[in-house]
Amino acid sequence: MKRAIVLSTIAAVGLxxxxxxxxxRGGGLPPxxxxxxxxxxxxxxxxxxxxTTVFVSSKGVVLVDTKLANNGQxxxxxxxxxxxxxxIMVINTHxxxxxxxxxxxxxxxxxxxxVVLQDNSAALVAKNRTSTDGQKPTRTYKDRxxxxxxxxxxxxxxxxxxxxxxxxFVVFPALRAMCIGDLMAWNMAPLIDPxxxxxxxxxxxxxxxxxxxxxxxxxxxxxHGFVNSWANIVTYARFNRDLLExxxxxxxxxxxxxxxxxxxxAKPEYRLLTQDKMLPGLEYGGTASGRVLINARxxxxxxxxxxITTNFAGFLPGEPGAPPPGxxxxxxx
Ligand SMILES: [Zn+2]
Numbered sequence: 001m002k003r004a005i006v007l008s009t010i011a012a013v014g015l016x017x018x019x020x021x022x023x024x025r026g027g028g029l030p031p032x033x034x035x036x037x038x039x040x041x042x043x044x045x046x047x048x049x050x051x052t053t054v055f056v057s058s059k060g061v062v063l064v065d066t067k068l069a070n071n072g073q074x075x076x077x078x079x080x081x082x083x084x085x086x087x088i089m090v091i092n093t094h095x096x097x098x099x100x101x102x103x104x105x106x107x108x109x110x111x112x113x114x115v116v117l118q119d120n121s122a123a124l125v126a127k128n129r130t131s132t133d134g135q136k137p138t139r140t141y142k143d144r145x146x147x148x149x150x151x152x153x154x155x156x157x158x159x160x161x162x163x164x165x166x167x168x169f170v171v172f173p174a175l176r177a178m179c180i181g182d183l184m185a186w187n188m189a190p191l192i193d194p195x196x197x198x199x200x201x202x203x204x205x206x207x208x209x210x211x212x213x214x215x216x217x218x219x220x221x222x223x224h225g226f227v228n229s230w231a232n233i234v235t236y237a238r239f240n241r242d243l244l245e246x247x248x249x250x251x252x253x254x255x256x257x258x259x260x261x262x263x264x265x266a267k268p269e270y271r272l273l274t275q276d277k278m279l280p281g282l283e284y285g286g287t288a289s290g291r292v293l294i295n296a297r298x299x300x301x302x303x304x305x306x307x308i309t310t311n312f313a314g315f316l317p318g319e320p321g322a323p324p325p326g327x328x329x330x331x332x333x
Contacts (some may be wrong), residue, residue, distance in 0.1 A: 035078040049098030057152035060088030065099040072105020089114040093181025107134030121166030159209035165197025182223035188288035194308040207237035247299035257296035
């Protein structure tokens with residue numbers, strides 16, 4: 001069943017974006033789990049795609065992201081264990097189908113549902129002929145927007161390209177908490193989706209602007225996986241800057257992505273961001289060290305102005321360890 005959802009997702013959004021979901025190693029995506037308290041009236045639901053963040057405001061429930069398609073009822077069942085209020089708003093951090101897949105369910109429940117999206121993401125939804133009504137925004141913004149008011153206020157920020165070219169930071173000021181979408185997932189370098197405007201070269205600028213421009217946040221809910229600390233987001237911005245700069249250096253010295261990984265592994269503050277351990281539930285997505293190699297390859301290609309072909313898997317031409325030309329493309333990293 002999951003496999004069928006995954007395959008129809010691929011048909012809907014094209015091979016590149018969905019290849020992540022098509023590489024299950026040992027069981028595919030983990031299922032929906034019980035709703036978890038984050039802080040006060042803020043919760044998160046893990047599984048079946050990206051994290052769904054649940055904010056119980058005085059006006060009703062706001063969801064940040066809705067997982068893959070066909071998970072709406074299960075999300076609602078979890079929400080109902082903490083509140084009877086209606087779902088009044090969906091904010092999508094970006095438009096990958098594991099983050100906006102079940103929007104339509106909530107639109108069907110509430111015709112007046114607000115759907116909030118950054119302008120560039122809205123353009124991607126408009127361009128995609130398979131977009132549902134529920135994925136189409138009722139409200140968009142360019143670089144800054146506040147919705148609701150008082151202790152319910154939610155601030156949205158856009159600082160530039162990274163994972164895609166429409167990634168929102170979603171801040172709950174009263175709770176000193178934030179959703180960062182897939183700019184950070186699983187405490188590792190992010191997947192880059194050049195087909196949706198993502199850029200490993202732009203990413204450090206975007207994260208540094210966020211670190212400078214967003215105040216009063218302690219807790220950060222990642223796009224998949226964990227709740228992290230603001231201190232670790234600051235480190236993470238530095239790490240992605242170093243990944244890019246080490247890629248530049250390695251290229252200039254005739255080196256390879258493995259040299260970038262070695263340089264980052266040498267810094268103790270990046271231990272978790274470069275670890276070789278496979279995280280439970282992440283068998284479909286690879287390891288942190290594998291993601292460094294992938295993003296270094298993407299950096300090499302982007303800096304050379306070449307088409308990005310390595311953002312899911314595969315080697316650079318001539319890279320040590322690459323199979324000889326003409327052999328089947330490798331499936332992993
Ligand atoms: Zn994504």
